[in-house]
Amino acid sequence: MKDFIDKIKTAVENNETAVISANCSVSYSGRVESFLPAGDRLIIIKSDGNLLVHKPNGTAPVNYMKEGTKHEIVREENGFFLKSKNTFLKDFMNIHLHRIHFVNSHALEDGEDITVAGTEKHMAEMIMEKPELIEKGFKPLSLEEHTKYGFIDVFGHDKNNILVVIECKRQNGDLKAVTQLRRYVEKIKELKGLNKVRGILACPQISANAKQMLEDWGFEYKSIGPPKYLEKHKKGQKKLHEF
């Protein structure tokens, strides 16, 4: 146990990224309060102060502390504790380390960022490039038009010169998407002093309730999905799912 504790101390002092596998219980106080009874978990301490507590299942961490958190190992009467404080956020965490399975650490260097293809933004850009995807005669004017009440994905006018507001969703359209579209259409009507502005929700699919609400309010639905191939795949290289 003492060896593990020393390894953690050294790693934190040297700003390394550390991983601790341990049976522990976790108390947190900050934006909420939480308590997690004893169990085996993975604790990750990053060089920027981030701390993650992961259960052996699930994608999201069960507890965490944000960037800038300071960590300290403390021995008390009833055992060892990893105590973390983020003074700025008023976040506090207390991990009681009942038993440690392993500790590892390394100074990680990573200057590269991820590139993603297939986001909502790409979808909006695709519509700018190929306006006929919406309908014949549609003329897009701008991307991310900012208004006080939010910003609009695609903004343009149709073949009859009626203004059109398009809200893009890369996946299923839901009630939230329809209210969002409504908010933009109303704001544009008000700003431009217009009586008629069309609203189109562009997404691959739409829920029944959302479709009903869309129609109740006189808006339209156009089934479009995001483009999702990275350039390197466009150039005919082997696609990932072919390996």
Added chain:
Amino acid sequence: MKDFIDKIKTAVENNETAVISANCSVSYSGRVESFLPAGDRLIIIKSDGNLLVHKPNGTAPVNYMKEGTKHEIVREENGFFLKSKNTFLKDFMNIHLHRIHFVNSHALEDGEDITVAGTEKHMAEMIMEKPELIEKGFKPLSLEEHTKYGFIDVFGHDKNNILVVIECKRQNGDLKAVTQLRRYVEKIKELKGLNKVRGILACPQISANAKQMLEDWGFEYKSIGPPKYLEKHKKGQKKLHEF
């Protein structure tokens, strides 16, 4: 390198939770496509198939695979690859392991769940218990009233028997919260055939734009925050931030 590879293989075969620190590049294809050039990262493989790739900074994983994913180490001409497939989700990941810093694993057992105090639900419950927090004479009727257009946090009537819809937010109220409230109020008006229904947004703070929109539509703002002390703290035990 070969030792590390064997350790990974053994861990995955034995359904252990494994941690790999490595210089690697990551390709992903599924709901989107992504590519992450070479850098030092932490790779976590959980016993339920979840895989996380973490950069040395930030809270969220840069890449991940969900529960049920199958993992395999493959040696190809240009090196070692960790290949992951989730056939059901049509998700594919390919991690090129350029250099491994450490590998460790352990069979983790964790049957305990977290308890959280201070959520929006607790806030709604608090209002049910102490309706005077909203205003004198407010009589709450139900929690999470379900309508076709969404479900309402707290529903009741005021001292003049006017129906009141309350939307709770545990943190700052924004434009989305106001549109959400509006949707509920309108639906209740329609369902009950009423001309006047009050809408109250209950949250600790509200943005200037949201307040404006709220007032434009005749709704009200009540500054209330969620209760956030776990029972064990209420009972007079030392609070976490006092350590």
Added chain:
DNA sequence: GGGGAGAGATGCCGC
């Protein structure tokens, strides 16, 4: 730093 909105959101609960 706050506001506004997307996210490969995730996770929870209800039908």
Added chain:
DNA sequence: GCGGCATTTCTCCCC
């Protein structure tokens, strides 16, 4: 399973 929604959302972008 889908739908609707909160989240210690996180992250990005813009003012």
